[in-house]
Amino acid sequence: MIGSAASNLLDPAVLFFVLGAGIGLLRSNLEIPSALARFLTLYLLIALGLKGGAALSTGGLPAEGILAIGAAMGMATFVPAYAFYLLSRRIDPFDSAAIAATYGSVSAVTFITAQQFLTARDVDFGGYMTVAMVLMETPAIIMAVFLATMVRSRQAVAKAASAPEYDEAFEPLSTREVLREALTDGAQLVLIGSLVIGYLAGTEGKEELLPFTSGIFKGMLAFFLLEMGLLVGRQISEGRAKLDKALFAFSFLSPPVNAAIALVLAYMIGLQVGDAVLLAILASSASYIVVPAVVRYAIPEARPGVYFTMALGLTFPFNILIGIPLYFAAAEYVWP
Amino acid sequence: MREIENKKLLTIIAPGELQRMVVEQLKKRGIGGYTVVAASGAGTSGLRSGMLVSDSSVILYVIMSEERLREVLVDMDQFMSRGYRVKAFYQDISILPRKEAKPKSGEAVTD
Numbered sequence: 001m002i003g004s005a006a007s008n009l010l011d012p013a014v015l016f017f018v019l020g021a022g023i024g025l026l027r028s029n030l031e032i033p034s035a036l037a038r039f040l041t042l043y044l045l046i047a048l049g050l051k052g053g054a055a056l057s058t059g060g061l062p063a064e065g066i067l068a069i070g071a072a073m074g075m076a077t078f079v080p081a082y083a084f085y086l087l088s089r090r091i092d093p094f095d096s097a098a099i100a101a102t103y104g105s106v107s108a109v110t111f112i113t114a115q116q117f118l119t120a121r122d123v124d125f126g127g128y129m130t131v132a133m134v135l136m137e138t139p140a141i142i143m144a145v146f147l148a149t150m151v152r153s154r155q156a157v158a159k160a161a162s163a164p165e166y167d168e169a170f171e172p173l174s175t176r177e178v179l180r181e182a183l184t185d186g187a188q189l190v191l192i193g194s195l196v197i198g199y200l201a202g203t204e205g206k207e208e209l210l211p212f213t214s215g216i217f218k219g220m221l222a223f224f225l226l227e228m229g230l231l232v233g234r235q236i237s238e239g240r241a242k243l244d245k246a247l248f249a250f251s252f253l254s255p256p257v258n259a260a261i262a263l264v265l266a267y268m269i270g271l272q273v274g275d276a277v278l279l280a281i282l283a284s285s286a287s288y289i290v291v292p293a294v295v296r297y298a299i300p301e302a303r304p305g306v307y308f309t310m311a312l313g314l315t316f317p318f319n320i321l322i323g324i325p326l327y328f329a330a331a332e333y334v335w336p
Numbered sequence: 337m338r339e340i341e342n343k344k345l346l347t348i349i350a351p352g353e354l355q356r357m358v359v360e361q362l363k364k365r366g367i368g369g370y371t372v373v374a375a376s377g378a379g380t381s382g383l384r385s386g387m388l389v390s391d392s393s394v395i396l397y398v399i400m401s402e403e404r405l406r407e408v409l410v411d412m413d414q415f416m417s418r419g420y421r422v423k424a425f426y427q428d429i430s431i432l433p434r435k436e437a438k439p440k441s442g443e444a445v446t447d
Binding site: 032034037038041094186187227231234235238288289290292293294296297300301302303304305308309 | 351353354357374376378380381382383385386387388389390391392415418419420421
């Protein structure tokens with residue numbers, strides 16, 4: 001475990017993340033143009049989708065893949081449910097619903113970094129895990145919107161007398177509108193589209209795109225992690241005062257707990273070790289791009305300074321630095 | 337020269353994710369013209385670095401009449417009542433209109 005963690009920390013991409021975080025914490029004047037940062041996000045999603053699609057076209061969708069996707073969907077429903085149940089007893093219910101959605105969903109960059117970690121150790125995994133990642137995005141959002149609507153209804157009944165009267169031109173948000181927002185998210189569409197293109201292009205297309213999807217991939221990931229480290233460092237130095245101890249504990253404890261549940265589930269359904277580690281990563285990571293963007297729209301009562309800081313400032317670095325080697329070591333220990 | 341008109345310039349600062357919602361609400365009030373500028377900064381919601389889609393702000397500029405401004409401000413107030421983190425402020429401006437005012441009957445059109 002210690003050897004695995006140490007070798008992970010010496011990975012250039014992870015070292016760039018640490019460098020970025022250090023620069024951010026020092027409040028240095030380093031700036032990465034936002035257009036470049038967004039380009040890198042799109043590049044990583046396209047490369048991830050193409051590779052996943054190509055793997056699916058050669059390997060197909062075996063029974064193991066269907067089981068893995070089912071397990072992923074199960075985790076995407078279970079995690080927000082228990083997170084909301086636990087958190088709403090201590091903190092604002094809208095914040096609880098937003099955190100539940102964030103942690104029920106996934107971080108694509110953590111997933112990509114974990115794939116790199118496994119590839120460097122010659123551990124195989126299925127292309128269907130990318131499909132699982134795509135599918136895990138939505139259930140948590142739907143559940144969080146449902147929970148927030150429930151909380152809103154309760155509060156509306158309590159405050160009925162003092163509720164503001166809405167202007168006729170101002171219609172309340174419908175669940176359909178929220179779902180449209182979630183399902184038409186640009187990053188999500190690019191990822192799904194790339195997955196389909198990768199599948200249709202098959203092995204020939206994969207060979208043609210190798211310099212794009214593999215040759216420069218590690219360097220681009222390192223650059224992106226430098227940017228993410230910078231963002232994390234600045235988020236921590238700006239936002240740490242807003243989180244209480246319970247939220248700090250949740251940010252660091254829920255990832256290994258979720259990963260442990262996912263590993264048990266993976267073992268029970270007979271997944272191979274690479275798929276099991278990726279399932280653990282999906283279950284333990286928190287979304288800081290797609291879900292916060294949708295939650296800001298669908299649950300405006302929740303404080304972004306809480307759920308965004310937790311997902312990006314605490315859980316993301318935990319998984320990148322400690323989580324990935326920890327879950328891998330646990331899987332290696334259990335799997336024959 | 338065209339005649340200078342007195343108008344209101346409404347400035348709305350909003351998270352990038354809410355841009356579509358704000359614009360759709362403006363359209364309901366009959367406003368189709370606006371200018372958007374990407375922005376970054378910090379506030380009670382934390383840091384908005386502009387590096388991620390979920391971490392960006394926008395500034396919308398809209399020029400309109402006073403009557404329409406009041407309707408839009410009511411909408412912004414409703415947004416804020418629901419918890420949306422938007423800021424709105426306006427100022428009086430004098431504008432050289434793109435379209436010339438139609439000449440009154442009997443009035444000569446000059447270059």
